[in-house]
Amino acid sequence: MPFRLRSKTFRGGTRVPHRKNTSGCATIKTDLPVKVIIPMLQHIGAPCVPVVAKGDAVKVGQVIGNSEKYVSSPVHSSVSGTVSAVTPLLYAGGGEIMSVEITTDGKQEIHESIKPPQVTDRKSFVGAVAASGLVGLGGAGFPTHVKLSPPPGMNIDTLIINGAECEPYITSDFREMVENAAGITEGIGILLEMMQYERVIIGIEDNKPEAINIISNEIIKNEILRTKTAGGSRISVVPLKSRYPQGAEKMLIYALTGRKVPSGKLPADVGTLVMNVNSVSFIAAYMKTGMPLIRKRVTVDGSAVARPGNYDVLIGTPLSDVFAASGGFKTEPAKILMGGPMMGIAQYSLQTSVLKHTNALLAFDVKEATLPAEIACIRCGKCVYACPVGLLPIYINLHVLKKNTDEIAKYKANDCIECGCCSYVCPAKRRLVQSIRLGKAILKNSQNKAKAGK
Amino acid sequence: MEKGYIVSSSPHILGRNSTSKIMRDVLIALIPAAAAGIYYFGSRAAIVIAVTVLSCVLSEYLTEKILKRPNTVSDLSAVVTGVLLALNLPPSIPFWIAAVGGAAAIIIVKQIFGGIGQNFMNPALAARVMLILSWPVAMTRWTDPVTDAVSAATPLAIIKKGAEAAADAAKPEYMDLLLGNVAGCIGETSVIALLAGAVYLLARKVISFEIPLTYIFTVAILTWILGGDVPFSGDFIYHILAGGLFIGAFFMATDYTTSPVTFKGRIIMGVGCGLLTSVIRLYTGYPEGVSFSILIMNITVPLIDRYTVPVVFGGVKKRARAD
Numbered sequence: 001m002p003f004r005l006r007s008k009t010f011r012g013g014t015r016v017p018h019r020k021n022t023s024g025c026a027t028i029k030t031d032l033p034v035k036v037i038i039p040m041l042q043h044i045g046a047p048c049v050p051v052v053a054k055g056d057a058v059k060v061g062q063v064i065g066n067s068e069k070y071v072s073s074p075v076h077s078s079v080s081g082t083v084s085a086v087t088p089l090l091y092a093g094g095g096e097i098m099s100v101e102i103t104t105d106g107k108q109e110i111h112e113s114i115k116p117p118q119v120t121d122r123k124s125f126v127g128a129v130a131a132s133g134l135v136g137l138g139g140a141g142f143p144t145h146v147k148l149s150p151p152p153g154m155n156i157d158t159l160i161i162n163g164a165e166c167e168p169y170i171t172s173d174f175r176e177m178v179e180n181a182a183g184i185t186e187g188i189g190i191l192l193e194m195m196q197y198e199r200v201i202i203g204i205e206d207n208k209p210e211a212i213n214i215i216s217n218e219i220i221k222n223e224i225l226r227t228k229t230a231g232g233s234r235i236s237v238v239p240l241k242s243r244y245p246q247g248a249e250k251m252l253i254y255a256l257t258g259r260k261v262p263s264g265k266l267p268a269d270v271g272t273l274v275m276n277v278n279s280v281s282f283i284a285a286y287m288k289t290g291m292p293l294i295r296k297r298v299t300v301d302g303s304a305v306a307r308p309g310n311y312d313v314l315i316g317t318p319l320s321d322v323f324a325a326s327g328g329f330k331t332e333p334a335k336i337l338m339g340g341p342m343m344g345i346a347q348y349s350l351q352t353s354v355l356k357h358t359n360a361l362l363a364f365d366v367k368e369a370t371l372p373a374e375i376a377c378i379r380c381g382k383c384v385y386a387c388p389v390g391l392l393p394i395y396i397n398l399h400v401l402k403k404n405t406d407e408i409a410k411y412k413a414n415d416c417i418e419c420g421c422c423s424y425v426c427p428a429k430r431r432l433v434q435s436i437r438l439g440k441a442i443l444k445n446s447q448n449k450a451k452a453g454k
Numbered sequence: 455m456e457k458g459y460i461v462s463s464s465p466h467i468l469g470r471n472s473t474s475k476i477m478r479d480v481l482i483a484l485i486p487a488a489a490a491g492i493y494y495f496g497s498r499a500a501i502v503i504a505v506t507v508l509s510c511v512l513s514e515y516l517t518e519k520i521l522k523r524p525n526t527v528s529d530l531s532a533v534v535t536g537v538l539l540a541l542n543l544p545p546s547i548p549f550w551i552a553a554v555g556g557a558a559a560i561i562i563v564k565q566i567f568g569g570i571g572q573n574f575m576n577p578a579l580a581a582r583v584m585l586i587l588s589w590p591v592a593m594t595r596w597t598d599p600v601t602d603a604v605s606a607a608t609p610l611a612i613i614k615k616g617a618e619a620a621a622d623a624a625k626p627e628y629m630d631l632l633l634g635n636v637a638g639c640i641g642e643t644s645v646i647a648l649l650a651g652a653v654y655l656l657a658r659k660v661i662s663f664e665i666p667l668t669y670i671f672t673v674a675i676l677t678w679i680l681g682g683d684v685p686f687s688g689d690f691i692y693h694i695l696a697g698g699l700f701i702g703a704f705f706m707a708t709d710y711t712t713s714p715v716t717f718k719g720r721i722i723m724g725v726g727c728g729l730l731t732s733v734i735r736l737y738t739g740y741p742e743g744v745s746f747s748i749l750i751m752n753i754t755v756p757l758i759d760r761y762t763v764p765v766v767f768g769g770v771k772k773r774a775r776a777d
Binding site: 150263347371372375377392424 | 463469472711759765767770
């Protein structure tokens with residue numbers, strides 16, 4: 001049944017400090033906030049349109065935003081109360097997005113439409129997943145129902161469960177594996193039942209031996225999985241070398257299956273599907289209760305946080321409330337991050353809120369937030385050896401600084417996954433990823449100009 | 455009133471490596487070779503090292519001041535250039551020539567081209583070659599470590615075919631070559647001291663094995679095949695232990711700025727250096743070819759980088775140009 005191989009890995013990447021200070025912190029449920037702010041865009045794809053108006057009464061689980069576009073995901077209310085505003089508000093990624101602000105009434109009444117979904121076949125299953133509002137909970141936020149429906153002609157034979165969690169500080173996936181291994185295996189069983197994948201591989205970084213053991217044991221105990229594997233499906237738990245960015249989709253697929261996702265394409269193109277452990281356990285819970293995605297486990301950590309830990313928060317909870325729940329700040333924070341330190345987004349206000357795909361909130365003090373200044377490139381090539389995608393960040397950086405559009409395209413800036421490895425290893429502290437982002441924008445601008453010119 | 459937070463683009467943590475840490479590691483790695491040089495050639499060697507380091511540091515400070523550039527002496531790269539230059543000079547070199555070499559390395563090869571990271575040739579080696587061409591006699595007066603006589607022949611000169619001057623000198627044993635008990639430049643003679651430094655640099659991940667290994671291996675193969683009286687009879691062990699090959703392969707050819715950034719590129723550089731060194735040693739008038747080969751390969755590095763761009767993850771190797 002589940003068999004274990006030696007730790008697998010990929011080319012490139014770098015070792016980062018683990019800082020899993022909160023791995024032993026059991027998840028604490030936070031109190032109801034006074035108000036929640038729920039943006040209409042919490043996923044990759046088309047933003048939703050609000051279907052409630054100011055003054056409406058809403059209940060827990062009620063749909064408050066929807067979209068007709070395919071690549072999108074409905075947004076639900078996580079509280080019961082009254083809609084106090086439907087207006088563009090500051091968004092975690094910067095800028096303003098249409099959001100619904102709800103003042104809570106404290107009662108948490110559940111909406112009448114909430115009941116376990118009726119699922120008979122694959123089509124109704126994917127429809128149910130779409131209605132649940134599930135998006136990639138590993139942080140990318142890609143609508144799951146779209147992932148589950150690859151274009152005709154593409155067959156998915158391998159389901160990969162992502163338990164890598166390679167970023168420093170974040171332990172929310174780890175806690176899910178420790179606290180809810182049964183839910184995860186149940187979710188895997190449901191996916192196998194409905195989608196008929198040939199095999200399932202669960203990848204967990206080897207700095208989490210406890211999780212590897214618990215998941216392996218749980219799989220052995222699970223009845224459905226036992227019948228499934230007897231019938232031909234294969235499940236394995238594979239320890240992965242703890243190396244950043246092992247949890248990145250392409251690196252994960254390569255380390256576990258040896259398949260390389262072609263540049264510019266999706267995992268479905270190589271017959272694989274990657275899902276985060278939280279996404280999988282959510283499917284199991286949703287099939288049982290019908291409650292859409294309204295809660296999220298968030299790791300709160302960083303040098304400025306008084307009580308680092310894992311907190312179960314309602315989606316839409318303002319960041320200020322989450323930090324208050326974790327004991328507030330022990331020193332003046334100089335930087336607030338949503339996400340991990342390698343790819344997270346710096347926040348400039350605590351009045352934004354927790355989104356569906358938020359898995360960490362970090363607060364750095366001045367010392368941790370201050371980064372050394374950039375000096376001259378010495379052409380050491382460490383960025384080249386660290387890039388998991390095989391790019392030459394040194395040259396992309398040099399050309400971006402000179403705005404050589406052709407060269408930026410030639411060095412394939414668009415293939416950059418913005419993992420941050422190059423900037424991390426650079427001894428001259430050059431802002432490599434940042435300049436590659438700028439390079440992508442330069443390329444996009446020039447493409448738009450060319451299109452407009454035609 | 456919201457406090458101001460630092461809002462910058464990811465990543466938000468950086469590794470602990472730095473340019474000055476790397477330079478410091480190189481200096482530490484050079485201590486055994488410098489110590490061996492002082493042991494075998496006396497206190498004069500120590501003064502030469504001090505003179506070149508002072509000359510390099512002063513040149514960098516003054517050039518940056520005059521050109522109104524930020525002062526970068528604290529990144530220790532000028533110190534490294536000074537030490538490397540000294541280790542590549544004969545111990546009897548007049549101090550003023552050593553000082554000129556230091557200034558040439560920093561001012562001409564490094565600062566005029568843009569400072570650190572912009573030099574197109576290895577500064578220490580380029581300066582050494584400038585000195586050889588300007589003061590050939592002073593640059594080829596070798597000291598015998600045992601007798602202190604300043605008219606000895608280097609190990610490579612002894613085996614040079616057609617060189618009558620050294621024909622009657624005794625060929626050193628492998629152990630002498632390994633320890634450094636031979637005539638030569640201050641830091642190039644003691645292979646074992648250089649190896650200790652090289653192991654340190656490899657362990658600290660300052661250099662990687664591609665260039666030094668392929669360089670030394672190529673010289674070994676070619677001198678084995680072509681270096682003897684009949685093919686496949688060359689004394690390759692003598693060749694790799696003699697001359698400046700070890701210091702060149704591990705400390706000079708691996709200089710970041712003047713070596714390729716890709717794995718394939720580095721292999722090409724190693725092989726190219728090895729090929730040129732063997733050809734110069736075996737078929738030209740010079741007994742030693744390390745300095746020239748590294749400098750020639752330095753010049754080809756931008757071309758090597760251009761042609762060894764790796765295939766992107768999941769990309770296709772460029773075959774058809776029609777897209």
